[in-house]
């Protein structure tokens with residue numbers, strides 16, 4: 721892993737976040753993108769220099785194939801906000817190698833637990849996390865209300 725560039729990952733992080741909103745919260749693409757941009761700006765107000773955040777690029781033969789953004793939290797815990805492997809490089813073990821490299825890095829920093837969120841529809845990510853030892857600890861459940869007429873507010 722190498723210390724990451726940040727700016728080129730921002731539009732991708734916004735896209736991944738927006739896709740989750742579109743698929744799960746029934747918002748349109750414009751609103752989802754706006755929410756994604758706000759979420760990324762709120763989380764990383766100083767970009768790559770945001771305190772408490774770590775940014776790593778995954779390299780294969782010296783070529784960037786993906787990246788990981790994570791936070792060092794209290795209670796010896798780190799939270800992964802974003803793991804991304806470029807489309808052409810997927811399915812070759814890079815995602816797993818990235819998480820395992822992150823784990824080695826965090827052990828050296830005294831971290832004992834890693835957390836992350838994943839959408840139910842994201843089967844490749846869920847399987848990846850399970851394959852390296854993540855276990856679900858809670859489940860956000862939703863029900864779509866089909867006959868809703870007017871928003872309450």
Ligand SMILES: CC(C)(COP(=O)(O)OP(=O)(O)OC[C@H]1O[C@@H](n2cnc3c(N)ncnc32)[C@H](O)[C@@H]1OP(=O)(O)O)[C@@H](O)C(=O)NCCC(=O)NCCS
Pocket residue numbers: 736802803804805806809810811812813814815816817837838839842843844845847848849851
């Ligand atoms: C999720 C992601 C990081 C996986 O990266 P990857 O390099 O393709 O993953 P790997 O090749 O290391 O695969 C590791 C394991 O993940 C699972 N997996 C990966 N791709 C999969 C797919 N298309 N379908 C089902 N399982 C899949 C498998 O269990 C695989 O292990 P196996 O090959 O031994 O069966 C990548 O698909 C990605 O960047 N997606 C877009 C961004 C994203 O959704 N990030 C997660 C946000 S929570």
